[in-house]
Amino acid sequence: MTPLLLSGERFRVDYRVSGTEAEARAKAEAICVEQTVEFPRELLPAGPIPDEIVGRVEAFEPEDPAAFRIRISYAVECAGGDLVQLLNVVFGNISLMPGIRVVDLDLPEAVTRWFGGPRFGREGLRELCGVRRRPLLCSALKPMGLSARDLAAQAHAFALGGIDLIKDDHGLSDQPFCRYEDRVAACAEAVARANRITGGRTLYLPHVSGPADQVFARARRAKDAGAGGLLVCPALVGFDTMRCLAEDDSLALPVMAHPAFGGSLVSAPGNGFSHGALFGTLTRLAGADLSVYPNFGGRFSFSREECVEIAEATRVPLGGLAPSFPAPGGGMTTDRARDLVEVYGRDFALLIGGGLHRRGPDLADNVRHFVGLLEAL
Amino acid sequence: MTPLLLSGERFRVDYRVSGTEAEARAKAEAICVEQTVEFPRELLPAGPIPDEIVGRVEAFEPEDPAAFRIRISYAVECAGGDLVQLLNVVFGNISLMPGIRVVDLDLPEAVTRWFGGPRFGREGLRELCGVRRRPLLCSALKPMGLSARDLAAQAHAFALGGIDLIKDDHGLSDQPFCRYEDRVAACAEAVARANRITGGRTLYLPHVSGPADQVFARARRAKDAGAGGLLVCPALVGFDTMRCLAEDDSLALPVMAHPAFGGSLVSAPGNGFSHGALFGTLTRLAGADLSVYPNFGGRFSFSREECVEIAEATRVPLGGLAPSFPAPGGGMTTDRARDLVEVYGRDFALLIGGGLHRRGPDLADNVRHFVGLLEAL
Numbered sequence: 001m002t003p004l005l006l007s008g009e010r011f012r013v014d015y016r017v018s019g020t021e022a023e024a025r026a027k028a029e030a031i032c033v034e035q036t037v038e039f040p041r042e043l044l045p046a047g048p049i050p051d052e053i054v055g056r057v058e059a060f061e062p063e064d065p066a067a068f069r070i071r072i073s074y075a076v077e078c079a080g081g082d083l084v085q086l087l088n089v090v091f092g093n094i095s096l097m098p099g100i101r102v103v104d105l106d107l108p109e110a111v112t113r114w115f116g117g118p119r120f121g122r123e124g125l126r127e128l129c130g131v132r133r134r135p136l137l138c139s140a141l142k143p144m145g146l147s148a149r150d151l152a153a154q155a156h157a158f159a160l161g162g163i164d165l166i167k168d169d170h171g172l173s174d175q176p177f178c179r180y181e182d183r184v185a186a187c188a189e190a191v192a193r194a195n196r197i198t199g200g201r202t203l204y205l206p207h208v209s210g211p212a213d214q215v216f217a218r219a220r221r222a223k224d225a226g227a228g229g230l231l232v233c234p235a236l237v238g239f240d241t242m243r244c245l246a247e248d249d250s251l252a253l254p255v256m257a258h259p260a261f262g263g264s265l266v267s268a269p270g271n272g273f274s275h276g277a278l279f280g281t282l283t284r285l286a287g288a289d290l291s292v293y294p295n296f297g298g299r300f301s302f303s304r305e306e307c308v309e310i311a312e313a314t315r316v317p318l319g320g321l322a323p324s325f326p327a328p329g330g331g332m333t334t335d336r337a338r339d340l341v342e343v344y345g346r347d348f349a350l351l352i353g354g355g356l357h358r359r360g361p362d363l364a365d366n367v368r369h370f371v372g373l374l375e376a377l
Numbered sequence: 378m379t380p381l382l383l384s385g386e387r388f389r390v391d392y393r394v395s396g397t398e399a400e401a402r403a404k405a406e407a408i409c410v411e412q413t414v415e416f417p418r419e420l421l422p423a424g425p426i427p428d429e430i431v432g433r434v435e436a437f438e439p440e441d442p443a444a445f446r447i448r449i450s451y452a453v454e455c456a457g458g459d460l461v462q463l464l465n466v467v468f469g470n471i472s473l474m475p476g477i478r479v480v481d482l483d484l485p486e487a488v489t490r491w492f493g494g495p496r497f498g499r500e501g502l503r504e505l506c507g508v509r510r511r512p513l514l515c516s517a518l519k520p521m522g523l524s525a526r527d528l529a530a531q532a533h534a535f536a537l538g539g540i541d542l543i544k545d546d547h548g549l550s551d552q553p554f555c556r557y558e559d560r561v562a563a564c565a566e567a568v569a570r571a572n573r574i575t576g577g578r579t580l581y582l583p584h585v586s587g588p589a590d591q592v593f594a595r596a597r598r599a600k601d602a603g604a605g606g607l608l609v610c611p612a613l614v615g616f617d618t619m620r621c622l623a624e625d626d627s628l629a630l631p632v633m634a635h636p637a638f639g640g641s642l643v644s645a646p647g648n649g650f651s652h653g654a655l656f657g658t659l660t661r662l663a664g665a666d667l668s669v670y671p672n673f674g675g676r677f678s679f680s681r682e683e684c685v686e687i688a689e690a691t692r693v694p695l696g697g698l699a700p701s702f703p704a705p706g707g708g709m710t711t712d713r714a715r716d717l718v719e720v721y722g723r724d725f726a727l728l729i730g731g732g733l734h735r736r737g738p739d740l741a742d743n744v745r746h747f748v749g750l751l752e753a754l
Contacts, residue, residue, distance in 0.1 A: 004522060005553045005554050006554070035548075036520075036521050036522075037519065037520030037521050037522065038517075038519060038520065038521070038546055038730065039519045039520035039730070039731060039734070040734065040735060043731070043735065044520060048522065049521075049522035049523075052522075053521055053522040077553050077554060078521065078548075078552065080551050080552045080553075080587075081551065081552075081553075082550070082551070082586075082587050082588050083588075084550070084586045084587060084588070084589075084613050085550040085551075085552075085586065085587070087613060087638055088547070088548065088550070088586070088610070088637055088638065089548070091638060092547065092613070092638050093547075093637055093640075094640070095612075095636075095637070095638050095639060095640030095641050096639075096644075096670075096671050096678070096679075097677055098644065098678045140415075142414060143413075143414030143415065143421060143426060143430070144413050144414050144415070144426075144430055144455065145381060145413075145414065145425065145426035145429075145430035146426075169415055170465070170470075171412075171413065171414075171415060171455075171465065171466070171469070173459070173465070174457050174458065174459070174462075175454055175455065175457045175458075175462075176382045176454050176457075176458075177381045177382050177383070177454060209459075209461045209462065209465070210461060210462070211461070211617055211621065212617040212618040212620070212621045213593070213621045216590070233465065235472075236461050236464060236469070236615070237461060237615055237617070238589055238613070238615035238618060240589040240614070241589040241615060243588075243589070244588065244589045244590045259472075259473060260465055260469035260470055260472070261464055261465065261468060261472050262472060262473075263470075263471070263472030263474070263648065264472050264641045264642050264644075264645065264648050265641050267472070267473075267475065267645050267649075268641065268644050268648060271641050271644040272644075293473075294473050300473050300474055301473070301474060301475045302473075353415065353416070354416060354417040354420070357416070357417065357420050358417060358420065
């Protein structure tokens with residue numbers, strides 16, 4: 001047998017495993033095997049495969065009466081140098097087993113150095129937008145069904161009002177009633193025109209999706225049309241597709257991650273990922289400068305505690321990777337703004353949709369109102 | 378406002394929505410809005426947007442004491458002609474809401490014609506493998522940690538024994554101890570050599586994954602090296618990436634879908650997709666000729682009923698798309714084979730891993746034993 005090339009470096013994953021102690025210990029052993037060799041232990045050739053390749057239980061503690069917290073380490077080489085395989089080792093097969101949830105990732109430099117992380121991060125994004133202290137303000141072009149021209153008029157009004165970020169609604173793709181190229185060209189132009197009038201720096205982020213063999217070309221067209229960033233749904237197009245877009249030096253655009261289709265990864269308490277691990281750590285590894293998620297108290301189901309956990313994970317040290325902006329959204333209204341600052345401080349991007357339209361028909365004025373509220377915080 | 382280009386054709390999604398009748402009715406309304414315009418209904422401009430673009434509740438019935446089954450239709454144009462946007466409309470934002478599960482998809486020809494579906498399907502795959510009547514036999518090259526050379530020796534033995542399909546273990550990517558190119562070249566050659574000896578037609582399916590900007594190049598190299606198909610994990614690389622690989626005429630290879638990382642999409646009873654919708658319908662839309670999933674009674678958690686549902690969804694009419702092979706796996710042993718036929722008939726691919734090694738050290742002989750069992754069914 002060829003000797004294995006292993007550095008001895010390992011990364012660690014904390015799992016919450018439900019059941020009695022005996023059940024949890026059995027599951028811990030199963031995870032070690034399932035996520036690596038997926039082979040009967042007793043048939044493994046003696047040596048580095050059972051000693052190094054198979055996962056290793058590093059800690060085992062009661063978490064609450066119904067579950068245990070189990071730390072398992074894996075040889076960094078098992079994750080093969082890329083995000084897809086890292087996700088595969090962390091949660092590939094065991095996603096199919098009940099009662100196992102990834103609660104935390106502890107990744108050494110030997111893993112984080114595979115990733116560029118957020119290209120701009122909090123500081124870079126503040127510089128791009130020319131906003132030093134207040135939270136950023138972001139809205140989406142809506143509703144689906146408007147023409148490119150109508151959406152561009154909306155974008156123009158938002159930018160005239162001095163909004164920081166305008167994203168396509170994540171439901172806009174390349175529909176016959178609003179083609180991607182038409183929309184991107186019209187909206188980028190409308191925002192540039194407004195910026196020339198105001199002297200501001202509003203960024204327009206088109207939603208880049210579509211067939212897997214066209215995503216990169218769409219991003220290229222966004223750049224060429226003058227887009228200021230990209231909106232990507234990693235659970236739909238793949239986390240590594242987002243990473244590639246974020247790390248592409250020929251684009252060099254900030255990336256906003258949208259959680260569409262990703263809810264199942266956090267929704268089952270005994271499965272998937274903790275909110276912090278998914279919307280913080282993984283989204284940051286995958287290069288997002290902003291991580292959108294539904295805020296507590298809105299029309300979705302995240303708790304205040306889960307949102308705090310996300311915000312934490314966007315800023316704690318992660319190798320040398322820049323911190324990303326939490327971008328809480330979903331049913332936000334004026335009176336929630338102070339509540340947000342209590343939880344997030346001032347380093348977040350407020351994503352406001354319907355609330356911005358509900359205030360009245362003058363969108364630019366509505367934006368000014370919200371920017372004023374954020375400045376006063 | 379530009380007039381909308383809408384054909385009037387709609388596709389239908391059945392959701393299982395938990396709660397009281399009042400809660401379920403409110404959720405049904407919310408889904409119609411959330412998955413399309415994501416905008417306050419009262420602010421929508423009158424006309425085609427509220428009339429056609431917003432989802433429409435088509436049916437509402439009690440499913441069981443805790444839930445309702447709700448049928449919602451959407452204009453086909455909302456799904457923009459591609460799989461990513463179809464998934465986005467079906468389950469994008471509502472993946473983040475509790476108590477909503479996709480149980481069935483009813484897609485008209487206007488949607489199914491966007492997709493090539495399984496290139497070979499059941500019939501084509503039987504022809505490729507030269508197997509007319511019995512279930513196909515498939516195994517995986519394991520364990521992670523073996524060199525390309527050792528895995529090739531394993532592949533050679535499997536093929537000598539007359540196995541139909543050999544896939545890489547889904548945990549094999551491009552690790553330093555077993556590089557993708559080395560493995561694919563060595564295993565494809567080993568299988569071709571065995572086929573020349575036996576006159577058989579064993580197919581080798583390397584696992585194609587890795588960075589999003591390298592997946593297609595890896596598939597190309599697999600083809601050039603003589604691989605007989607591709608193993609793809611759609612939940613890791615993206616469902617549409619799998620579709621692109623399946624529909625690529627320059628590859629023209631059968632595709633086997635592996636469920637790694639996809640478990641969360643079915644695991645929460647009140648979230649995600651039914652087993653049939655995910656491992657049957659969507660996997661078939663995304664072009665897989667074979668859909669791997671953990672069989673009932675193995676070391677995973679799928680029930681017999683859920684597996685029956687998957688098998689059903691792989692073969693029921695779906696536009697003009699070919700039926701795919703259910704490929705139940707995970708902890709299969711000899712004595713389960715008859716049980717499988719009871720559930721699946723003879724049109725399935727038996728995926729056997731550890732059981733094939735446990736029988737003894739002569740892998741070719743072990744394969745012959747299992748092929749014999751399948752022939753006797």
